[in-house]
Amino acid sequence: MQQQFQQQLLKSQIETQEETITALGRELHDNVGQLLNSTKMLIGVTQRTITNTPETLTIADETLGKAIHELRGLSKSLSKEWLQQFNLIDNLKNEVNRINAANQIHVNLQVLHVITIASNKQIILFRIIQEALQNAIKHAQAKVIDIKFHQANHVFFINIVDDGIGMPISNAPSNGIGLINMQQRTNLLGGTIQWHADQNGTAVNIQLPIKSLEND
Incomplete structure (x- = not known):
């Protein structure tokens, strides 16, 4: 309850x-x-x-x-x-192009699978990814960011990996407002989100049940 x-x-x-x-x-x-x-x-x-x-x-x-x-x-x-007509992939491509246009950071977007996602949930998912990108750019000092979409066993996976300096412990989800928002939004989509960080960079791994994404 x-x-x-x-x-x-x-x-x-x-x-x-x-x-x-x-x-x-x-x-x-x-x-x-x-x-x-x-x-x-x-x-x-x-x-x-x-x-x-x-x-x-x-x-x-x-x-x-x-x-x-x-x-x-x-x-x-x-x-x-x-x-209402929001398209996650199209807007994410625009975001990637905008970042890459500055020639300071290069973002790679790899979409292996495309699934049907309710428009309101596409917006939520976009905000999660957008926050992850901003964290990599502002805090991790990343030069390369890889975003990968794929699915397996009725689960949709999104992996966002950068080559930055890693996320400090003080920026753990329990302390950072931006990361708390990412956690809450992922929970709202019925999924889970995990952060893995070391001196070689940060990986954000999101898992979402496909069935929960398809329904309004």
Whole structure:
């Protein structure tokens, strides 16, 4: 009963977070987005009234255009429709490409098996993996991170291995908020998560029953 209570509590918390995210996305699009568009329009009007437009004003206009483009992408990613159509593999590929584009860390993604996962659970799983990546980048000082998806005996496995300095004992799941979130989210999916760390790097091993992933 205690476990069921915890699962229901976590589910309610995640639903509340999704509602908050949707509202935030709408606010970014309807309010902040309109303010930025109005500002860009005013810059355009000013440019047309000046014979020799200062380079700083041109750069400001280009920068503002990029900000508006980024904001549109962000607000779209926070919409309820986007959440309902969320695709784990596609978004994970985008995350990997974003990290690799900086040419500081290389992430390898290996998907040996693809299974059907309910959209709301794909989001939870994505957040778990995202947290593992951020830990490897920020704390483990990793240069190479390998992510592997595979399945066996009705169990879905996700392995995230880096070549960093290892995770200190002080960052064990009982002490780190990020790791606690990973643990709770994995529990919500009916699975288990384990960390193995030494001077050669950290391995995060996640096991999830396929049946629990397929059902809403």
